[in-house]
Amino acid sequence: MFLSSRRQLARCVLACAMVLSASAHGQSAPAAADSEFEQARDAALAHQQAGPRDISLGDQARIALPAGYAFIPKAEASRLMQAMGNRVGDGFYGLIIGDRLDGFVSVRFDSAGYIKDDDARDWDADALLKNLKEGTEEANKDRHARGMPEFVVEGWVEKPAYDAATHRLVWSASTHDKDAASGRAQGVNYNTYLLGRDGYLSLNLVTELATVEKEKPAARELLAAASFIDGKRYADFNASTDKVAEYGLAALVGGIAAKKLGLLAMAGVFLAKAWKLIAVAVIALGAGAKKIFGDRDKA
Template identity: 55%
Template sequence: MQKFITAVGAILFVIFGSLPGFSQGAPSSEAERKAELAAAWQAASNAGTAGPADVALIDQATLKLPAGDFFVPKAEGIRVMRALGNTIHDASFVGLVLGTRQNDRWLVVITYIKEGYIKDDAAKDWNADDLLKNLKEGVEESNKDRAARGFPEMEVIGWIEPPNYDATSHRLVWSVLGKDKGTPDDARKDVNYNTYALGRDGYFSLNLLSDSTKVATDKSAAHELLANLTYQSGKRYEDFSASTDRIAEYGLLALVGGVAAKKLGLLALLLAFVLKFAKAIFVAAAVFGTGVLKFFRRKPRDDSAGGPA
């Protein structure tokens, strides 16, 4: 374990040496933040699960974690996210999945929204152009709040993948390309690749964080995780009972257009979360594959059992 602490400390020095506000002459509060992030990664490594393994997702589903992936549970995942400076909605957060292969630079944030049964009948009639327009308008509206809170304004450029809903498996996938206003069009852009699995009481969101240069290959990880999520008997979409179950106040269309998030007062917070998280992760991407993530390539062990450190 001491090797883990030493190596993570060295990696964080590289990361924060390249980020504003984390210079070598940083005040003690900044040093404390670095120490907390190192401790958060250590706790994640100790508590997490390396694939292949079956991971229980609260009381709703099981995720078959592939070899090469690492699952960080709720408490430790929240600690990592907060150490990176993010505001987390504790009630919906389930965990994180990291890719730990040599060239992996992605992370999936898993949340569960228990808002009731999502009607999917609108999927057969939706229009990708109309949905994109809705998204652009939603982001423009959220920019008022972003500007008031000191975040850069954002804009949506276009689809990376237009919405695709599988009515048999009740899975939804979509992604848009966006950027900070005023940044060059050819600059590398952080990407959210959004996947959803609908159930009887709500839905899981598996949000892949990648960038525009790697999402074409990274999205296969999101598709694999989505396919590997299985609802428990009684929690499946087809287990819905119209006589007893709650129906969500919004339908499937809202999961693409942002109406649901806006209705719940989450849209502006979500966009801020994505920006802040992505910046912290991807500025450090060059050292992730050979540094922090290598400690997630094996299952945590008990140091008291002996063996090489």
């Protein structure tokens, strides 16, 4: 009974994702892409690690994953992202899904070096937004050359806020595909960062503008659950030996961010919708699993 229900749900998720993806791009997805998506999704679900548990993030950090969430490891998460048209890049650790998320959270570490946070004291939100828009337009040239969607930054979903005591940065901007049909839901990257000695950890929520407000507490909960291990914390920085980043904190909101802004948004709104079905129905957290899949013992 459990397997039958899961297969039915898998077909529904696949159909939903492919129909919405084809609608967004104005063409049908190849059968081979359908098959790869289905296999990648099943592998991701088979290897998900449900909280509460400690998740090791390489030799840099860890996350005390709370109950109600599940972590999909790097190999399976990378395959799934690639099947949906996304490049994950270096430093990618995996994905987090959960029953409080309509979208998903991408977890990665960037070994940029120690990022000085002095400029956070003099931030001008309007200037940062202007830089983000200009940087996005510049990055669009590369996307256009690669045949990727180009993006427009609309405005702040949440203005940049940095906590100097915890070294956490949070910000979000609304974006849309330049070629998106009128009335199509807007995607959002809700960006959360934790600074460390050798770089920064990012836990970025990919979701929709319509749902991001109710998902913000979950994204912040996951950020608070992340920490660098001893020797890798921001306070462990050694000016005599350690690498210092070539840019300051504002670059994570401006030029550097602009280059990466479209990376996860390429998945489109269909990706967030597909993940909602997975997170609610397949993650099998608590009593919800029995309601959907039935009692495994009886099966």
